[in-house]
Every structure is written in structure tokens, then in C-alpha cells.
Amino acid sequence: MPSTEHPNKVRVLAVDDDADILDTYRAILEPRGIVFTAAETLDEGLRLAATRPFDVCLLDRNIGHDLGTDAVPGIKEHAPGLRIIMATANRDTEAAMEALRLGIHDYLVKPFSxxxxRIAVARQAEARQLSTRVEVLEQQVASTPSDDLDSESPAMREAIAVARRVAGTGANVLILGESGTGKNVMARAIHRWSQRADANFVTVNCPSLNADLLENELFGHRKGAFSGAIDSTDGRxxxxxxxxxxxxxxGEFPLSLQPKLLRFIQDKEYERVGDPVSRQADVRLIAATNRDLKRMSEGGEFRQDLYYRLDVVSLVLPSLRDRREDIVPLxxxxxxxxxxxxxxPARSLSDAAERALLAYPWPGNVRELQNVIERAVILCADEKLDAGHMNIDASSGMPAADGNATATSAAVGGEVSLEQLERAHIEAVLARCATLDAAAQTLGIDASTLYRKRKSYGLS
Incomplete structure (x- = not known):
């Protein structure tokens, strides 16, 4: 159970019938920022473990006429993630082994320094936090297709339906949509719904590397292909x-490298850098872009034959402002x-917070919404998030013709173009953030995309 107090501090419960020992534990641990709670009986220790969240339990082996080991099953039943350290004056190896067999995680023999x-508590606290993090990540992975792709938007539901139909075909898929609309989530869902679900899902971030590095990343290299290539390496x-x-x-894939990608898509064959031997790979290609590839191909910025190979089936993900019914549920x-x-502690949104979220234009789409909520949850000390926790300005991204229209009026009235909206919002975020990386994170896009948009809009 997550704590509503001291959420980022280690919480230790110590159970011992000797008040002096408990005071000593407190004097050692509290200066390290540890939240310390003491119990002088097993019953009190069990009650605290069952009703309050702790990371580590310091449990004495002998508590009055009781054995601390007798409480272990009860602790594990009511607080299964709690890490238990047994403290005892008994140096008997068999006693230590028995404690470990019961599920106690560490064993300190008195007197200890x-x-x-401190080391024992730190080690078990780290193990507890790691275990919690793994559980959360596993839940997120398991819930991604249903949670992040649930939608009340007709346009989004249609995209999901098409994705499910195409997933089992093996056809190449091109996912179109603005930055932050969930193209990565959709690509992973298509993989999960396909017959390839048990095999690898591998991502190549095209804007992150130049042509030479991207070729190596994609196809790998042979030993000695270039300076520093001390071993042969497989690519993505x-x-x-x-x-x-x-x-x-x-859309950011280098034009000079596109013929090699086209050949791989057509023939399933490729060569590693510096290696004349052709290799084969059976790969289902899913591509995504926030750019107009058709226009780019017509203008010579992207190969037409590659575009047609990619665009076997295309999915268009709507922007968040076009699926407003999904904002609050997301x-x-x-x-x-x-x-x-x-x-x-935050567990819900106030009515004012929901109104603020609905009034905001979300140029960064779902990714920006996720970043805003993540920041608000971390900084909020209350159980309910309010509008003030959102750190969004509904008017900053929606200037009307006179420069003073609200987000809602502009969204409804259509007084500005999408490019005007995006330019104004990026300019506002750049002015507010100390670094480009911070601005990119706030906008829900990567730094290379932000760099390109700044250049396109003439923003310094």
C-alpha cells in the first residue's frame, strides 16, 4: 500500500521489547532521513504492519515471552512486500538458517555496529523499492493495450479497429499523427496482436543519428569496418x-540511406557495414511519422518507391484536441x-482540474498530458489534484487574431491555424524552460524534433 506520508523516504518499523534498543535504532537511523516507528510488543508490531506502509521491519528474535519468528507469517500476510531483518543475540547458525527459511531477508547478530x-537497512530498502518498481512496470506493460488505447473517440476507435485487423496480416504499417499522439503505443499494440508477439519488438529512433551511425545501428558492422570496430556487431x-x-x-530517415532500406523491405536482404556478405531477416516493418510523407515524396525529400512500400496500410491517429472526450479518462x-x-498521495482530479485540462489545447498531445500529470502527481501533497497543480496556461498556446482569445474560444471558433497554434505554444514553452531538453520534455517530443520545429518556425 503506498504511503500518504513521506512518499520518497524509507520507512522502518522496529519491534523490540527493550525501549533503550529502540531509542538506539532511532538515533542511528533518523539522522539519515529514515522515518522510524517503534513497537514494544508483537501485537503492536503486527497491527502497525497491517495498517501502515513500511519498507523494512527490524524484528527482534525474543520479545518478552514470544518469539519474533512467530510473527513472520502474519507480517507476510498483511504486508507481503515488507523486508524483514531479524536481530538476535543468538550466534547459532541453525537459528539463522531457520529464520531465512521462514522468509526473513537478513540476520543481524548482536552486538552490531x-x-x-545502516547498511542492512539500506540494502533491504533498496530491494523493496526495486521490487515495487518492477511490479509497477509489469502492470504498465500488461495494461498498455487496454489502458492507453481505450477511447471514446470515433476516430481513435476506427484506428484501433483497423490496427487489430491488420495486425495478423504481416503487412507493413505506416502510423501517421502529430508528435505525442501515441504512435509508439499503437506500434507495440500491433506487435502484441500479431503472430509475432512472442518475438522481439525492436525500435529505431530515426532522428537521433546521422546517416553513417544510423546505417550501423540498423544493419550492424563487421570487425574492422571502421576505426574502433574491434568486434562484429549485429544491428537492429x-x-x-x-x-x-x-x-x-x-520522415527523418536520411535520403542517402533510403535505397538500402528499400532493398531490405523488398528482398529481406541486407549487408552489414564493411561486409560484402548478404544476410536475410524476416521482419515486419512498422513505421511512424508526424510529417507528410506523400508531400515529401512528391517534392523529392523522400523516395516515392520507399513511401509506397511503407504505406501498405496507413493509420491516422487523431490529435488529443480532436478526441476531447478522452482527455479526462486518460x-x-x-x-x-x-x-x-x-x-x-494524489488519487483523483478535482472538478477545477478537469475543466483546466479540457480548456488546454494540448499541442504535445497524449505525451504532454502524461508529462503534466506525472509532474503534478509528484509535486502534489494532497489526495486530490487541483487546477493549480497542472502548471498549464490554457491561453498560452491559442492566440486568436487579436492575440487575446482563450483556448476554448479558439478551439471552437477555429480562429487560428494549427501551425499558428503550435508555433505560439512552442515559443511560450521555450521562454518558460531553462534548456531545450526541458522544453522538449514539456512538449512531449524529442529534442531533435524540437530543433527541427524551431528552425521551421524561425524561433531562436
């Missing part, structure tokens, strides 16, 4: 053999996800 105690294509290769932002889901992940 303050440093031994080989890693994806039998599975799916997701090429994110394919936000509620993100609140639950991040509250669980970070152990924060």
Missing part, C-alpha cells in the same frame, strides 16, 4: 528477426499509474 545496521534488423521493427519518425488513468509508481 551502527554502520552494520538482426535483433528483430522473426519479430517487428518499429522505425520511429521515418488523465485519471495517468494519476492512478504515477501515484502507484511513486507512492504519492
Amino acid at each position: 551502527p554502520e552494520q545496521l 534488423v538482426a535483433q528483430a528477426d522473426g519479430g517487428s521493427l518499429f522505425m520511429d519518425e521515418i 488523465a485519471r488513468g495517468f494519476v492512478q499509474r504515477f501515484a502507484g509508481e511513486y507512492g504519492c
Whole structure:
């Protein structure tokens, strides 16, 4: 159960019938920022473990006439993730082995030094946090197709329906949509719904590398192919053999390298850098872009034959402002996800917060909404997120002709173009953030995409 107090601090429960020992534990641990709670009886310790969240339990082996080991099953039943350290004056190896067999995680023999105690607590607290993080990630992975792709929007539902139909065909898929609309999530869902679900899903981020590095990343290299190539290396294509290769932002793929990609798509053959031997890989290609590939191909910025090979089946993901019925349900889901992940108290949205979310234009789409909610959950000390926690300005991204229209009026009245909206919002975020990386994170796009948009809009 996540804590509603001290969410980022280690919480220790100590159970011992000796008040002096408990005071000593407190004096050793509290200066390290640990939240310390003491119990002088097993019954009190069991009650606290069952009703309050702790990371580590320091349990004495002998508590009055009771054995601390007798409480272990009860602790594990009521607080299954709690890490238990047994403290005892008994140096008997068999006693230590019995404690470990019961599920106790560590064993300290008295007298032990303050440093031994601190190390033992730190080790078990780290194990507890890692276990919690793994559980959260597993839940996120398991819920991605149903949670992040649930929608009340007709346009989004149609895209999901097409994706499900095409998933089992093996055809190449081109996912179109603005930055942050969930193209990566859709690509992973297509892979999960396909017959290749048990094989690898491999991602290539096209804007992140220049042509030479991208060729090496994609196809691998032979030993000695270039300075520093001390071993032969497989590329992403080989890693994806039998599975799916997701090429994110394919519109940024270098024109000079496109013939090699085209050949691989056509023939399923490729060569590693510096290697004349042709290799084969059975890969299902899923590509995504926020750019107009058709226009680019007509203008010579992207090969037409490659475009047609990619565009066997295309899916268009609507922007978040075009699926407004999904904004609040998505936000509620993100609140639950991040509250669980970070152990924060926030569990719901106030009416004012929901109105603020609906009034905002979301140029960064679902990714920006996710980032805004994640930040709000981390910084909120209350159980309910309010509008002030959102850190969004509904008017910043929607200037009307006179420069003073609200987000809602512009969205409804259509007084500005999408490019004007995006330019104004990017300019506002750049002015607010200290670095380009911070601005990109706020906008829900990668730094290379932000760089290109700044250049396109003439923003310094």
C-alpha cells in the first residue's frame, strides 16, 4: 500500500521489547532521513504492519515471552512486500538458517555496529523499492493495450479497429499523427496482436543519428569496418528477426540511406557495414511519422518507391484536441499509474482540474498530458489534484487574431491555424524552460524534433 506520508523516504518499523534498543535504532537511523516507528510488543508490531506502509521491519528474535519468528507469517500476510531483518543475540547458525527459511531477508547478530545496521537497512530498502518498481512496470506493460488505447473517440476507435485487423496480416504499417499522439503505443499494440508477439519488438529512433551511425545501428558492422570496430556487431534488423521493427519518425530517415532500406523491405536482404556478405531477416516493418510523407515524396525529400512500400496500410491517429472526450479518462488513468509508481498521495482530479485540462489545447498531445500529470502527481501533497497543480496556461498556446482569445474560444471558433497554434505554444514553452531538453520534455517530443520545429518556425 503506498504511503500518504513521506512518499520518497524509507520507512522502518522496529519491534523490540527493550525501549533503550529502540531509542538506539532511532538515533542511528533518523539522522539519515529514515522515518522510524517503534513497537514494544508483537501485537503492536503486527497491527502497525497491517495498517501502515513500511519498507523494512527490524524484528527482534525474543520479545518478552514470544518469539519474533512467530510473527513472520502474519507480517507476510498483511504486508507481503515488507523486508524483514531479524536481530538476535543468538550466534547459532541453525537459528539463522531457520529464520531465512521462514522468509526473513537478513540476520543481524548482536552486538552490531551502527554502520552494520545502516547498511542492512539500506540494502533491504533498496530491494523493496526495486521490487515495487518492477511490479509497477509489469502492470504498465500488461495494461498498455487496454489502458492507453481505450477511447471514446470515433476516430481513435476506427484506428484501433483497423490496427487489430491488420495486425495478423504481416503487412507493413505506416502510423501517421502529430508528435505525442501515441504512435509508439499503437506500434507495440500491433506487435502484441500479431503472430509475432512472442518475438522481439525492436525500435529505431530515426532522428537521433546521422546517416553513417544510423546505417550501423540498423544493419550492424563487421570487425574492422571502421576505426574502433574491434568486434562484429549485429544491428537492429538482426535483433528483430522473426519479430517487428518499429522505425520511429521515418520522415527523418536520411535520403542517402533510403535505397538500402528499400532493398531490405523488398528482398529481406541486407549487408552489414564493411561486409560484402548478404544476410536475410524476416521482419515486419512498422513505421511512424508526424510529417507528410506523400508531400515529401512528391517534392523529392523522400523516395516515392520507399513511401509506397511503407504505406501498405496507413493509420491516422487523431490529435488529443480532436478526441476531447478522452482527455479526462486518460488523465485519471495517468494519476492512478504515477501515484502507484511513486507512492504519492494524489488519487483523483478535482472538478477545477478537469475543466483546466479540457480548456488546454494540448499541442504535445497524449505525451504532454502524461508529462503534466506525472509532474503534478509528484509535486502534489494532497489526495486530490487541483487546477493549480497542472502548471498549464490554457491561453498560452491559442492566440486568436487579436492575440487575446482563450483556448476554448479558439478551439471552437477555429480562429487560428494549427501551425499558428503550435508555433505560439512552442515559443511560450521555450521562454518558460531553462534548456531545450526541458522544453522538449514539456512538449512531449524529442529534442531533435524540437530543433527541427524551431528552425521551421524561425524561433531562436
